[in-house]
Amino acid sequence: MRKQTDNVRSTQNGEVFLTNDIIVIGGGAAGMMAALTAADLGCSVLLLERNAKVGRKLYITGKGRCNVTNDCPPTDVLQNVPRNPKFLMSAVTRFPPEAVKAFFEGLGVRLKTERGGRVFPQSDRAADIIDALFLDLRRKRVEIVEDRARSLLTDADGHITGVRGEHGSYVARAVVLATGGASYPLTGSTGDGYEMAAAVGHTILPPRPSLVPLAAEGEDCGKMQGLSLRNVAVKVRDQKKKIVYAAQGEMLFTHFGLSGPLMLSASAHMRDFGKSRYHLLIDLKPALDEEKLDQRLLRDLSENANRDFRNVLEGLLPRLMVPVVLERTGIPGDTKANSVTKGQRRCLLELLKGFRVDIAGPRPIEEAIVTSGGVKVSEVDPHTMASKKAPGLFLAGELLDVDAYTGGFNLQIAWATGRAAGEGAARSLEMTEGAE
Numbered sequence: 001m002r003k004q005t006d007n008v009r010s011t012q013n014g015e016v017f018l019t020n021d022i023i024v025i026g027g028g029a030a031g032m033m034a035a036l037t038a039a040d041l042g043c044s045v046l047l048l049e050r051n052a053k054v055g056r057k058l059y060i061t062g063k064g065r066c067n068v069t070n071d072c073p074p075t076d077v078l079q080n081v082p083r084n085p086k087f088l089m090s091a092v093t094r095f096p097p098e099a100v101k102a103f104f105e106g107l108g109v110r111l112k113t114e115r116g117g118r119v120f121p122q123s124d125r126a127a128d129i130i131d132a133l134f135l136d137l138r139r140k141r142v143e144i145v146e147d148r149a150r151s152l153l154t155d156a157d158g159h160i161t162g163v164r165g166e167h168g169s170y171v172a173r174a175v176v177l178a179t180g181g182a183s184y185p186l187t188g189s190t191g192d193g194y195e196m197a198a199a200v201g202h203t204i205l206p207p208r209p210s211l212v213p214l215a216a217e218g219e220d221c222g223k224m225q226g227l228s229l230r231n232v233a234v235k236v237r238d239q240k241k242k243i244v245y246a247a248q249g250e251m252l253f254t255h256f257g258l259s260g261p262l263m264l265s266a267s268a269h270m271r272d273f274g275k276s277r278y279h280l281l282i283d284l285k286p287a288l289d290e291e292k293l294d295q296r297l298l299r300d301l302s303e304n305a306n307r308d309f310r311n312v313l314e315g316l317l318p319r320l321m322v323p324v325v326l327e328r329t330g331i332p333g334d335t336k337a338n339s340v341t342k343g344q345r346r347c348l349l350e351l352l353k354g355f356r357v358d359i360a361g362p363r364p365i366e367e368a369i370v371t372s373g374g375v376k377v378s379e380v381d382p383h384t385m386a387s388k389k390a391p392g393l394f395l396a397g398e399l400l401d402v403d404a405y406t407g408g409f410n411l412q413i414a415w416a417t418g419r420a421a422g423e424g425a426a427r428s429l430e431m432t433e434g435a436e
Helices: 029-039 057-066 073-079 086-094 097-107 126-141 192-199 261-267 290-303 309-313 319-329 343-352 409-435
Strands: 008-011 017-026 045-049 111-113 118-121 143-146 148-156 160-165 171-179 204-210 214-216 230-237 243-253 258-260 278-283 354-363 370-375 394-396
Touching: 017 029, 017 073, 017 160, 017 409, 029 045, 029 126, 029 171, 029 409, 045 171, 057 126, 073 086, 073 409, 086 409, 097 111, 097 118, 097 409, 118 126, 148 171, 148 192, 171 192, 171 409, 192 370, 214 261, 214 409, 230 261, 243 261, 258 261, 258 354, 290 343, 309 319, 394 409
Parallel strands: 017 045, 017 171, 045 143, 171 394
Antiparallel strands: 008 017, 111 118, 148 160, 160 171, 204 370, 214 258, 214 354, 230 243, 230 278, 243 258, 278 354
């Protein structure tokens, strides 16, 4: 176990150099966890963060409430990781959701578990998670410097020796790269880490948006802009009509297409827009099977025999949907309810049980909650997060080519890989000292 030492400050040609055992680039979830873990193991740690405050992206997770993790076994976490789950097995098993919960409760953050195992602070304030992490960084004497990392420093043998930033250079015996992906660039996730990793030999799989709103073809969604639907069921099919996703929940129509929790989750299953086309079928009445829904329609039409069909629909559907449904069924709105034919009723029933939306593609990566793609995981040790390309470099978080569905799983990945990277970096220094 190393003793934490004071940073050595020196100058060279007017440039300030800060010397530490470990430098962590990125003050997000993975970076803060890596810094805290390395500090716990006795290392002097410098955390480089381009923003004035750490944890900026955490402020917007879970709609400002911060979905810390998911209260489930490690195996369930991995089942919710569509991309490279095996790579995460070691990290998630060693720091599972149970341990994440205990960690934050140990910092004084009271937690609660909601529907689907989603874990939040009891206060419903993401700020409480960030404040707890920041105070722990201070307690453990992690030095936080506001600077944007530009490149990794290496010696003649390709070993990582530090970081060059916009305002100075920083020397270290190991570096943890945890800059995030390319989603929500206003929070600092601008893809800088991809360039730094590529510069030292890593393969970068093109980042793509995941957990992102969906652009729809046609104008129907725009006509219903602002309409939120709760407890609807959705099936997503590819061009071969294979169901790639099915779930029930909440969604939102927008000027460009679809958003809301259900659509964000659905987007993570649409991974081949370059090769395939997708459409989704919305069951607007999932609590009723076709037979019961048909009985409901018959009753409504009978009880409102002399009313316009348009008015009958307003008792079945949100007001913004009525014009679109009228157009799709081809039934004139002023048709009297008692004049609706059996065939027209059947057309309405099929529409209510399978309202189709053709997907044009995902919205831009800047609007995604997380990115898919990044550093190729076969080039990273899954136990220590050590780079196999550049000795002295460790990688964590969204920078890696792993991503998960909604429900706290992406933050669980960040905490687990950050923990593994911080420990891996600290242990590598012990091994170096032992060899000396």
